[in-house]
Amino acid sequence: MSLEQEISRRKTFGIISHPDAGKTTLTEKLLLFGGAIQEAGAVKSNKIKKGATSDFMEIERQRGISVATSVLAFDYRNKKINILDTPGHKDFAEDTFRTLTAVDSVIVVIDVAKGVEEQTIKLVEVCRMRNIPMLVFINKMDREGKDAFDLLDEVELKLNLRVTPLSWPIGIGSTFKGIYNIWEKNIQLFSNENKQKISEAIAFGNLEDPELETIIGETYAGDLRNEIELISEVYPSFSHEDYLEGHLQPVFFGSALNNFGVRELLNAFVDIAPQPQPKETDTRLVIPTDNTFTGFVFKIHANMDPKHRDRLAFIKIVSGKFERNKNYHHVRLDKNLKFSSPNAFFADKKEVVDESFAGDIVGLHDTGNFRIGDTLTEGENMSFKGIPSFSPEHFRYINNADPMKSKQLEKGIDQLMDEGVAQLFTLEMNNRKIIGTVGALQYEVIQYRLEHEYGAKATYEPISIHKACWVEVEDERSEEFQEFKRVKQRYLAYDKFKQLVFLADSSFTIQMTQEKYPSVKLHFVSEF
Numbered sequence: 001m002s003l004e005q006e007i008s009r010r011k012t013f014g015i016i017s018h019p020d021a022g023k024t025t026l027t028e029k030l031l032l033f034g035g036a037i038q039e040a041g042a043v044k045s046n047k048i049k050k051g052a053t054s055d056f057m058e059i060e061r062q063r064g065i066s067v068a069t070s071v072l073a074f075d076y077r078n079k080k081i082n083i084l085d086t087p088g089h090k091d092f093a094e095d096t097f098r099t100l101t102a103v104d105s106v107i108v109v110i111d112v113a114k115g116v117e118e119q120t121i122k123l124v125e126v127c128r129m130r131n132i133p134m135l136v137f138i139n140k141m142d143r144e145g146k147d148a149f150d151l152l153d154e155v156e157l158k159l160n161l162r163v164t165p166l167s168w169p170i171g172i173g174s175t176f177k178g179i180y181n182i183w184e185k186n187i188q189l190f191s192n193e194n195k196q197k198i199s200e201a202i203a204f205g206n207l208e209d210p211e212l213e214t215i216i217g218e219t220y221a222g223d224l225r226n227e228i229e230l231i232s233e234v235y236p237s238f239s240h241e242d243y244l245e246g247h248l249q250p251v252f253f254g255s256a257l258n259n260f261g262v263r264e265l266l267n268a269f270v271d272i273a274p275q276p277q278p279k280e281t282d283t284r285l286v287i288p289t290d291n292t293f294t295g296f297v298f299k300i301h302a303n304m305d306p307k308h309r310d311r312l313a314f315i316k317i318v319s320g321k322f323e324r325n326k327n328y329h330h331v332r333l334d335k336n337l338k339f340s341s342p343n344a345f346f347a348d349k350k351e352v353v354d355e356s357f358a359g360d361i362v363g364l365h366d367t368g369n370f371r372i373g374d375t376l377t378e379g380e381n382m383s384f385k386g387i388p389s390f391s392p393e394h395f396r397y398i399n400n401a402d403p404m405k406s407k408q409l410e411k412g413i414d415q416l417m418d419e420g421v422a423q424l425f426t427l428e429m430n431n432r433k434i435i436g437t438v439g440a441l442q443y444e445v446i447q448y449r450l451e452h453e454y455g456a457k458a459t460y461e462p463i464s465i466h467k468a469c470w471v472e473v474e475d476e477r478s479e480e481f482q483e484f485k486r487v488k489q490r491y492l493a494y495d496k497f498k499q500l501v502f503l504a505d506s507s508f509t510i511q512m513t514q515e516k517y518p519s520v521k522l523h524f525v526s527e528f
């Protein structure tokens with residue numbers, strides 16, 4: 001196959017939603033249809049002891065939530081599909097924001113009973129900012145919930161999307177009969193028996209067919225005809241171009257847990273989702289079919305395999321072909337590296353691959369060379385844009401609880417911060433270390449992982465900081481900047497990349513500081 005053909009086969013997407021809407025379960029079922037697993041495990045079910053394939057960290061299995069983005073790949077209808085299942089919990093939102101830099105499209109999962117929730121709103125905003133094409137999957141149709149039309153209104157209003165249904169539910173909750181697939185014009189009937197396996201659909205070219213009454217009963221047949229007619233009058237018809245530009249969002253209904261409506265989603269996805277897209281760097285726009293390889297690190301994950309203390313850098317390939325044992329240029333360190341065992345992923349199973357193409361995600365074993373946002377090329381000097389660090393919301397001093405283990409603690413903190421689990425600030429005055437996170441749950445994860453993966457014990461101590469502001473100044477020798485440094489000395493720290501950060505204790509302080517020192521600019525995002 002030529003490079004162009006290989007790349008056009010690829011579809012890379014992320015799944016986003018509020019916690020508990022059923023992302024991880026949907027991921028499992030997509031793998032089931034892709035033939036990657038024979039039997040899917042739901043996150044909550046105790047009967048199936050396997051647990052979900054994509055939650056591989058010990059702490060995820062204990063809590064029943066995803067705390068790290070996992071990468072899964074499978075082949076379906078001659079397409080190579082890469083899924084990034086992201087954490088929904090808001091304490092891990094930063095991981096999700098970064099993952100969105102590596103996907104070409106997104107599936108938004110919404111719970112039929114709860115409708116649009118706060119975390120979904122934030123994530124969809126990020127997708128809208130970047131014009132990422134979105135599909136909406138309304139999940140848990142076999143439970144009592146909101147009316148389908150009401151849900152579509154809510155999605156339009158709260159998420160500011162323009163929707164068009166490509167499948168439609170027949171009944172809901174206890175009266176849920178099945179789904180009419182508008183995209184392929186067929187009906188799939190719901191049977192409770194085979195939750196883990198896959199049932200067949202009945203083709204229906206024409207809804208006027210009297211056969212419909214025999215299958216779903218008179219009332220439902222009448223309702224379905226009226227609703228489909230209403231849909232064609234109220235909602236725009238599907239336009240592929242509008243979808244790719246991020247102006248129109250197709251909606252599917254189903255129940256991931258009961259394997260329902262998932263195949264419709266996958267089939268339509270394979271037909272319409274975009275192939276790998278161009279990406280902007282600081283020097284030029286990179287086209288996926290360029291002959292030279294380029295890629296960037298969007299995630300680092302240490303100790304995926306507890307038996308080997310390994311660290312993997314996840315690379316999104318933006319253009320060309322990545323080959324094993326070939327020298328590539330690490331732009332930030334200005335040195336060449338080669339990789340003897342690049343991994344492709346199937347949840348916690350990894351395989352060594354000889355070559356990967358634009359659109360794929362590869363895992364490279366890392367001995368400390370990588371940090372998030374690094375660019376790899378075949379020698380060209382450029383960096384990909386748009387992988388920011390946000391100002392944390394929570395701050396605490398971190399203290400060593402076991403003086404004998406200070407080396408382990410230092411190594412542990414260093415590696416966890418490279419992963420982007422949290423941010424580290426070192427006070428200029430006394431070198432005390434402060435950890436900033438997006439959510440409070442992160443502190444538990446850090447403590448747990450320091451102890452179980454590095455054998456180090458740490459304690460926290462509260463500190464009142466409102467925001468971390470990255471400092472930008474035109475002339476470091478100016479009197480104003482020197483005075484700023486002298487007056488604010490107690491609140492100045494350096495982040496991991498040795499950038500100066502001002503730790504402000506309130507929004508009032510930030511305002512006063514900006515008025516008093518106009519030449520000192522303060523930013524809430526590290527990438528400026």
